[in-house]
Amino acid sequence: MSEGISKFEQLEIEKPEVKSRLESVGIELDPSKRAASFVQVDQETATASSFLESVEVMSIKDALEKYEWLEDYYWKIVDRNQDDYTREADSKDVNGYFIRSLPGKKVDIPVEACLYLKKAKSRQKVHNIIIAEEGSELNIISGCTSHPGVTSGMHLGISEFYVKKDAKLTFTMIHSWASDVEVRPRSAAVVEENGIFISNYVLMNPVKLVQMYPTAYVEKRGTAIFSSIIVALENSVVDSGTRAILKGEGSSAEIVSRTISKGGTVIARGHIAGEAPEVKGHLECRGLMLSEEGKILAIPELEAKYPNVDLSHEAAIGKIAEEEIFYLQSRGMSKDEAIAAIIRGFLEVDIKGIPEILKKEIDRAISMVEKDLF
Amino acid sequence: MKSKGDVLRVVNLGLKVDGKTVLQNVNLYIKEGETYALFGPNGSGKSSLLSAIIGNPTYRISSGRIIFKGQEVTPLPTDERIKLGMGIAFQTPPRVSGVKLIDVLRFCAKIGNRSEEEIYEFAKKLKLEDLLNRPVNQGFSGGEVKRSELLQLLLLNRDFVMFDEPDSGVDLENISLIGEIIREILQRDTEAEKRKKSGIIITHTGNILKYVDADYGVILYKGRIACVGNPEDILNEISKNGYEGCINRCLREFPNLNNLK
Numbered sequence: 001m002s003e004g005i006s007k008f009e010q011l012e013i014e015k016p017e018v019k020s021r022l023e024s025v026g027i028e029l030d031p032s033k034r035a036a037s038f039v040q041v042d043q044e045t046a047t048a049s050s051f052l053e054s055v056e057v058m059s060i061k062d063a064l065e066k067y068e069w070l071e072d073y074y075w076k077i078v079d080r081n082q083d084d085y086t087r088e089a090d091s092k093d094v095n096g097y098f099i100r101s102l103p104g105k106k107v108d109i110p111v112e113a114c115l116y117l118k119k120a121k122s123r124q125k126v127h128n129i130i131i132a133e134e135g136s137e138l139n140i141i142s143g144c145t146s147h148p149g150v151t152s153g154m155h156l157g158i159s160e161f162y163v164k165k166d167a168k169l170t171f172t173m174i175h176s177w178a179s180d181v182e183v184r185p186r187s188a189a190v191v192e193e194n195g196i197f198i199s200n201y202v203l204m205n206p207v208k209l210v211q212m213y214p215t216a217y218v219e220k221r222g223t224a225i226f227s228s229i230i231v232a233l234e235n236s237v238v239d240s241g242t243r244a245i246l247k248g249e250g251s252s253a254e255i256v257s258r259t260i261s262k263g264g265t266v267i268a269r270g271h272i273a274g275e276a277p278e279v280k281g282h283l284e285c286r287g288l289m290l291s292e293e294g295k296i297l298a299i300p301e302l303e304a305k306y307p308n309v310d311l312s313h314e315a316a317i318g319k320i321a322e323e324e325i326f327y328l329q330s331r332g333m334s335k336d337e338a339i340a341a342i343i344r345g346f347l348e349v350d351i352k353g354i355p356e357i358l359k360k361e362i363d364r365a366i367s368m369v370e371k372d373l374f
Numbered sequence: 375m376k377s378k379g380d381v382l383r384v385v386n387l388g389l390k391v392d393g394k395t396v397l398q399n400v401n402l403y404i405k406e407g408e409t410y411a412l413f414g415p416n417g418s419g420k421s422s423l424l425s426a427i428i429g430n431p432t433y434r435i436s437s438g439r440i441i442f443k444g445q446e447v448t449p450l451p452t453d454e455r456i457k458l459g460m461g462i463a464f465q466t467p468p469r470v471s472g473v474k475l476i477d478v479l480r481f482c483a484k485i486g487n488r489s490e491e492e493i494y495e496f497a498k499k500l501k502l503e504d505l506l507n508r509p510v511n512q513g514f515s516g517g518e519v520k521r522s523e524l525l526q527l528l529l530l531n532r533d534f535v536m537f538d539e540p541d542s543g544v545d546l547e548n549i550s551l552i553g554e555i556i557r558e559i560l561q562r563d564t565e566a567e568k569r570k571k572s573g574i575i576i577t578h579t580g581n582i583l584k585y586v587d588a589d590y591g592v593i594l595y596k597g598r599i600a601c602v603g604n605p606e607d608i609l610n611e612i613s614k615n616g617y618e619g620c621i622n623r624c625l626r627e628f629p630n631l632n633n634l635k
């Protein structure tokens with residue numbers, strides 16, 4: 001830690017508005033509720049501590065120093081030359097987290113990791129590596145947010161996920177940015193034999209731009225489940241896709257998105273490629289338009305490179321049906337209450353296999369901002 | 375004995391849907407404690423009449439007025455009519471995606487001043503416990519839809535309640551359950567003078583009337599009230615001589631029907 005005030009103190013966690021921003025993205029900083037905590041403020045590590053032996057948490061810098069073998073995971077499934085943003089992230093001052101559950105260990109309590117943008121107009125560069133070792137179980141809440149009053153900046157995040165044989169990784173990312181922040185995550189995952197990767201994404205606050213297209217490479221009998229809940233408010237552009245490459249026999253993927261435009265633009269992409277026998281994939285994009293402005297574009301793509309595959313998709317975009325509003329009004333709800341109930345129902349995705357505590361965090365993230373929607 | 379006032383007055387009601395006249399000159403006055411049975415062939419306008427009374431925005435009235443408890447409700451949105459004391463069980467309610475039955479029931483209970491325990495008690499009585507966490511009407515069977523409508527009404531606890539074909543498509547065992555519930559909602563087991571609740575029951579077969587005695591029967595024919603009388607007599611006459619036969623007889627016996635009230 002540097003002289004003077006530490007990075008952690010700079011967080012000013014005692015301030016209610018800071019606490020509330022952290023809470024809104026699932027960050028508690030309470031050892032009784034978390035298996036480990038990692039907080040990065042701008043480029044520096046503010047805290048990295050694990051409260052359990054079965055899970056390791058440290059900054060990527062420390063991890064690269066500690067483990068030589070990490071080179072085999074670093075820039076291995078995301079291409080450092082993919083685009084200008086990966087190239088920019090591939091810099092000396094990059095930071096990020098390394099989280100790893102040890103073989104055979106099951107950690108129910110979630111690990112929290114927070115990427116915090118403190119300095120206005122700064123460009124935060126992050127490289128994360130997450131490894132669920134063979135037969136282990138790991139739950140992560142990754143909350144990304146900016147300091148109150150910081151309205152502009154850039155977040156570049158590389159994440160490489162490794163779900164080993166028979167392991168299960170649940171990763172829930174909650175974003176809460178500000179109107180002029182640009183966000184470009186670049187993520188990929190390898191799901192080994194019988195592994196399960198459950199990835200959830202929640203974005204409900206204003207943002208200038210989010211652009212991402214995470215990819216999962218799923219091996220033999222592995223499973224990838226992606227769910228996203230995205231709200232694009234006025235002046236926000238969210239271009240968010242998910243890709244699953246089903247490489248191994250009997251592997252499967254499910255991609256579900258619920259998107260709402262209230263004046264903003266959403267591009268909901270999805271791509272499932274079946275490249276091996278007996279694979280199964282389903283894509284579901286549902287969009288709700290809440291205002292005359294804005295746009296939702298759903299682009300589901302299915303690709304078969306093998307005859308024996310079962311791939312399907314459904315996409316539906318619409319506004320709230322008048323008869324549904326009327327029906328709830330006939331039970332005494334005002335029009336606004338009826339609309340609120342329908343939106344809440346729309347955003348409630350029944351995510352399979354997700355622990356109750358993570359479900360609560362998602363519900364809380366939604367309820368903290370949903371009042372702004374009506 | 376103190377004479378009771380009108381709970382509902384439908385005065386000269388006219389209704390057009392998509393430019394087509396669905397109701398004309400409908401007059402219907404219902405007093406506190408009274409239950410009306412509403413008959414009429416398919417497409418005669420029965421459901422449309424209830425829609426107008428409850429304030430469904432797709433059924434904007436073209437003429438006339440609806441007065442509820444002495445207040446003109448024609449300009450009021452549906453939820454305010456509910457708060458004044460109306461309730462309705464729909465013939466074919468829509469599926470509301472994502473909104474769970476239990477959430478709607480909690481809302482109904484709040485309005486009807488019912489407790490959380492009562493929600494479960496009534497749900498059990500109506501054999502709907504297993505459906506509480508499903509989105510309303512999503513994948514409900516025909517009979518389940520009817521029972522869920524009644525459950526919502528039980529919890530809403532309103533003074534004037536309309537039932538649109540509560541007995542259609544309901545099996546023999548469930549019909550007695552549904553009958554019992556409607557009888558309870560409309561206080562049919564209470565002495566007539568002390569009854570506070572009133573309502574309208576639409577039925578084709580009249581099966582429900584074996585469980586719930588209605589005070590009057592009315593035929594709606596081609597968008598007009600064509601006959602008022604004893605519900606059993608009307609039902610018998612319809613089954614013997616058809617709607618037209620019944621109406622003709624009505625007209626012979628009450629030539630001034632349109633001036634009756």
Ligand SMILES: Nc1ncnc2c1ncn2[C@@H]1O[C@H](COP(=O)(O)OP(=O)(O)OP(=O)(O)O)[C@@H](O)[C@H]1O
Nearest residue numbers: 391392396414415416417418419420421422423432
């Ligand atoms: N939303 C609507 N749009 C167009 N026409 C409608 C609409 N609702 C009702 N109608 C028409 O109004 C007429 C009366 O319909 P309504 O549903 O009131 O009949 P009903 O007496 O309830 O019939 P049933 O016994 O079959 O339920 C019918 O001709 C019907 O097609």
Ligand SMILES: [Mg+2]
Nearest residue numbers: 420421422465
């Ligand atoms: Mg009808």
